[in-house]
Amino acid sequence: MPSAIEIRSVSKHYGAFQALDDVSFTVESGEFFALLGPNGAGKTTLISAMAGLSRPSCGDIRIMGHDVVGDFRAARKSLGVVPQELVFDPFLSVRETLQFQSGYFGLTRNDDWIDELLFKLGLAEKANANMRALSGGMKRRVMVAQALVHRPPVIVLDEPTAGVDVELRQSLWAFVQELNQAGHTIVLTTHYLEEAETLCNRIAMLKRGKLVALEEKGKLLRHGAEREVSLRLAGELPAALQALKVRDEDKRVVLRLSELSQLEGVLAALREAGVAVRELNVIEQDLESVFVRMMQEGAN
Numbered sequence: 001m002p003s004a005i006e007i008r009s010v011s012k013h014y015g016a017f018q019a020l021d022d023v024s025f026t027v028e029s030g031e032f033f034a035l036l037g038p039n040g041a042g043k044t045t046l047i048s049a050m051a052g053l054s055r056p057s058c059g060d061i062r063i064m065g066h067d068v069v070g071d072f073r074a075a076r077k078s079l080g081v082v083p084q085e086l087v088f089d090p091f092l093s094v095r096e097t098l099q100f101q102s103g104y105f106g107l108t109r110n111d112d113w114i115d116e117l118l119f120k121l122g123l124a125e126k127a128n129a130n131m132r133a134l135s136g137g138m139k140r141r142v143m144v145a146q147a148l149v150h151r152p153p154v155i156v157l158d159e160p161t162a163g164v165d166v167e168l169r170q171s172l173w174a175f176v177q178e179l180n181q182a183g184h185t186i187v188l189t190t191h192y193l194e195e196a197e198t199l200c201n202r203i204a205m206l207k208r209g210k211l212v213a214l215e216e217k218g219k220l221l222r223h224g225a226e227r228e229v230s231l232r233l234a235g236e237l238p239a240a241l242q243a244l245k246v247r248d249e250d251k252r253v254v255l256r257l258s259e260l261s262q263l264e265g266v267l268a269a270l271r272e273a274g275v276a277v278r279e280l281n282v283i284e285q286d287l288e289s290v291f292v293r294m295m296q297e298g299a300n
Contacts, residue, residue: 002065004029004154004185005050010059012045012209019045020056021209027202029064029153032177032186034196037206038295043189044084046206047158051081063154077105080147084159086139088131094118094142095127098149105150117145120175122168137164144172148179155179156187161195173199197221197287205294213294221285227260232279233270240269254283 005027012020020042027033037043048054050061052068052075061068066075092100095114102110118124121141126134131142140160147155157176161169177199180186190196196203203220205213213220231237232252237245244255244266257263260282270277 001029002062003027004031004064005187006062006065007046007050008060008062010046010049010056010061012042012049012054013057019209020049022059023206023209023211024059025204025211025214027154027185027187029185030180030183031202032180032200033188034200034203035187035189035206036193036196036203036291037189040208041206042209043206044158045209047081047156047189050156051079052076077150078152079154079156080150080152081156082143082147082158082160084162086136086143088139088142090130090132093128093130094123094134094145097131097142098145101146101149107150110149113151114145114149117148120178121145122171137168140164141168141172144175153183154185154187156189158189159191160188161190161192169195193287193291203287205291207295217287220290221287227257228283229255229257229263229266230279230281230283231255231277233275234278235273235275238269238273238275240273241266252279 003026007026008024010020010023011018023042023046035043035046045054049056050063050068052072055069063075064078066072066078068075089097089100095118098114098117099110102108102114115124118127121144123138123141123145126138131139134142144157144160155176160172164172173195176186188196188200197217200217202216203213204211228246230249230252231254237253241255244257245253246256247254255266257266267277
């Protein structure tokens, strides 16, 4: 089976501005993959190139083995994209919108799948409502249904939960996880990093068009040797350790160590100063802290 997505040495220029700079990575079939980066990092530009909405200045992209330029029909049939923007026809109902989208892919008998999508995404009661009458969250659900209406093996979710309520977010992720478990490849971009940390197996990070990280989630969370340690002390932190202090936190002092083995020296210094340790915790890194560090360390 071919890889779900192959991106090979892709660059994109808009005049003198370089939106993507020699980006290469592969997403395997069945992965739940995160593509992260700050605003302006090149995520949407890359997704547009994957969807055939723009052409790379150089390099090539394949979706399920199909080149997005040379074999664009098969590539587009293999891909469903949920865009950031709420784009809809104000003269169509929800069901008509999905039927119209089905027609783009030559699907004339797709009502059973449309009914399932409407049910799974909580749209069944709104099936005959005009798109203009829907709330922003409901419109977002329709965008998801449109991306899935032709049953693509690869699904790209570009900020799918931006500005939506908690109920929609939870129901959407339950449905998307169900799709992933059924074999669909999911690519997610989001500024809610806890979503990526919870859902995704592997993570790529872009900064200013360059790929600055590409790791399995567990390895990425162990990025760098620095660790923070929280201590509750029976006394003041000795002067010899003040340089390691980064903050006070709920009657505890937090120290940053260049490596975890440095903890032995910290405890020795506390014993020598006669300061007892009441509680000690090594603070585990989350994706947000790693992301901030990678953006600081990445390409300038």
